[in-house]
Amino acid sequence: MARLNILCFPDPRLRNRARPVEQVDDSVRQLLDDMLETMYEAPGIGLASTQVNDSRRVVVIDISENHDAPLCLINPEILERSGEEEMEEGCLSVPGVYETVRRADQVRVQALDREGNPLEMAAEGLLAVCIQHEIDHLDGKLFVDYLSNLKRQRIRKKLEKERRQKTTNEPVRQPVI
């Protein structure tokens, strides 16, 4: 297993669209394992392949507090949405930013599991929100796209500034009084 590098907004590669997986083989399972490790370590509750710069259409999710309920979805598709819900979301690719997004409260999803078997499931609440958030990633869409232009620009500037500060290695100065 290996930890992968997570792309950060406004990296243009987050806008790439993932392509469907044609065959679920060991290399795909390896990718899923690496993504799970990366997600747990971050820590997050969902991660899409686009975020780790891989174009295979897969997501991993685990909304349990104890990290013991991993869910791997290959070629996921939403069949049905219903209800409405507002939830504050964060994203591993948009560190430190939490904003309220309106989404469907319940979804029905079809996908392949890690053995390549078709599955269909219903989800609601946090899980439903998380599935929608991750599938958005596979289509090159981010949760900040639901915000106003102004807000998104502000977030972009903030993250770009943080990036700059991280890369300039300022010497640590002791307080001199």
Add this chain to the structure above:
Amino acid sequence: MKRSHARRGNPRATAAQLLQQLSAGRSLSELLAGAPGNVPPRDLGLLKEFCFGTARWWLRLAPLAGLLLKHPLKPRDGDIHALILLGLYQLEYMRVAPHAAVAETVEAVRILDKPWAAALVNGVLRRFQRERETLLARVDRDPSARHAHPQWLMEALQKEWPDRWEVLVDAANHRPPMTLRVNLARISRQTYFERLQQASLSARPVPGIPSAAVLDQPMDAIDLPGFTQGLVSVQDAGAQLAAGLLDLQRGQRVLDVCAAPGGKSTHLLESAPGGVTLTAVDIDARRIARVRENLERLGLKAEIQVGDATHPAGPWAERHYQRILLDVPCSATGVIRRHPDIKLLRKAGDIPSLAAQQSRILDTIWPLLQSGGMLLYATCSLLPEENREQVKRFLAATKDAREKPIDGTWGHACEFGRQTLPGEDTMDGFYYACLQKV
């Protein structure tokens, strides 16, 4: 996706993250200056209280946590360690309802994305509530923990102040007063007291220092009557001694080396009769911006230069001055009550190198003093290596230097120079020595 607990800017979680960085050698002032972690303005006071209070008692709280934790936490969980100390601080030293202190502190683990720690933090804090007295008695057997001071510093203070060290460390653990410096060039202290009264504020004069007054209740400086108009500044009474000791005369050329943030620079301009020409120098271009702000607010003028006191270069280093204020970088052991993180940041090994740097600065700047002029050597340290021993060495090595003994009703006369001690007459611990050039 990342879990949000819909409670951004939780001041406890932010405090834990900031406190964790103390071990990386960053100071709280520096950490808090960066508008931390989305904490809403109304919680900034609380955030400061959490950070400064926990740092103040860290060396007592850390061994306490050691007794409460079965296994030490991993280095990467330094935030949880800091959070536990913060929880203990609230229970022992703050007037927060204990159940709220525990619940809110436990809640913070989720914002730190470490839900596994919820049970741990909860268990540790509840056990402290049950077994408080026994646990504290065990921790307090070690004097360093009892007084929340590092071993090396306690020993140094015991050696230098054998009769007073306990009072000193106790004063260092108290919250400092908020001391004002009334701009006597613009308004008398009595008239300023009337301004305070009109704003339903009250203060008491500090005896012996005409400009100084201690506010009964600390507040934001910006809200002080006349602050933006330059009628008043915030400065410890001990620091307000410097301007008087310089014995300024009309028209003198004055150099302030290591001037940032400009508290003493602006005071000497306020108090100089008939005006003097001041050159303020500091090595830190960012901090020197603070000098400029302070001068502007107070409507004062000075020449400001970025420069290194150990390598003087440029126009400021090519002149002679009748007065020099040399407020050297030091251990800051005299201002621990204002900067409790010094107890954690400063190590015994720093003192010799600070002393060496001070010697170098003193030797380098001395030639810029005109014959017959006076240099005021100042530190906010309580340690002899930086103070009387420093001056003793300098006098022995410098033919044209004489000490001018300081008379005063304040502080304590040393073999050379004079020292104020934290808590005495409301002051921080400062050291001053007047050195004259023959």
